[in-house]
Amino acid sequence: MFEDDDDQLGKSHEEIEKMPLYKKGWHIMELADKIAELVTDEEYSDLGESELGMLKSQTEFLCADAMLICPKIAGAEGGDLYGIRMENAAIIRKAAREVMTGCTGLKMWGFKQTEYLELLRNEVEEFRVLFAE
Template identity: 25%
Template sequence: MWDDFDDEDPDFDEEGSFDYHKDQERVYKHPLMKKARDIVGLTKALVGSLDEARRELYGTLMLEDSLSLTAKFSAAENSSDYVIKMEKAMLIKIHAKSLFSITYQLALEETHAEEHLQLLREAIEEYRKLFLDWIKEFDSKDRTDDGWGIFTG
C-alpha cells in the first residue's frame, strides 16, 4: 500500500512530516505565480485610478480576474491530479482572457493612457507564455474520474 511513497519527496522533512512552508515557498517562487502577482499589482493600480462609476462597473471584475490567477494556480500546483490541474488551468485561461478584454473596453472609454493598459496586456501575454510551458508538465496518467467526464478521456 505504501510502496509508492517517495521518501525523497522535497515537501517532506527528515522525519517524514509534510513541510507546508517549503511547499508554499515552492509555489510562490514559481515563475507563473510571480507573473500573476505582477498582474495583480498592475490591476490594482489601474482599478485605483478609475473614476467611481467605472471602478464600480469594472473594478471588482478586474480584481477578481487577477486574483483568480494566483488562487487557481496555487490550487493546481497543490494537486497531482490531472483533472484538477486541467480544471484550474481552464479557469485561469478564462480569467486571464476576461482581464485582457476589459483593457480594450477601458481603451474604448478612454479611461487610461494606452501605455498603462498596454503594460497589463503585455504582462498577461507573458503569463500566457509561461502558462503554456506549465501545462506541458501535467501528467495525464495521474487522473481520477470526478464524475463529470471532462478531461478524463
C-alpha cells in the same frame, strides 16, 4: 481513505510562490489593482455619473479576474491531481483572457492612462507564454 499523507501532496506554498508563473500572475494582479486605483472621481470628473460608474465597474471586473489567477495556480500545483490541474488550467486561461478583454472595456469607457493597459496586456502575454510551457 482520507489519510493525511504529506508524501502524496503537491508542492508546498513556498515552492509555489517561487514559480515564475505564480510570480507573473501576482504581478498581473498588482498591476490590475494599481490601474483600478487610478480611476478616481477627481481624475474622471469630466465623465458623467453613469460613465464613471461603468468605468469603475470595469476596473472591479478586471481586478476580480486578475485575482483568480494565483489561487488557481496554487490549487493546481498544491494538490497535484490531474483533474484539478486541468480544471484550474481552464479557469486560469479564461481569467487571463478576461483581463485582456477588460483592458479593451476600460479603453472603451474612457480610461485615460492607456499606457498602463498596454503594460498589463504585455504582462498577460508573457504569462501566456509561461503558462504554455
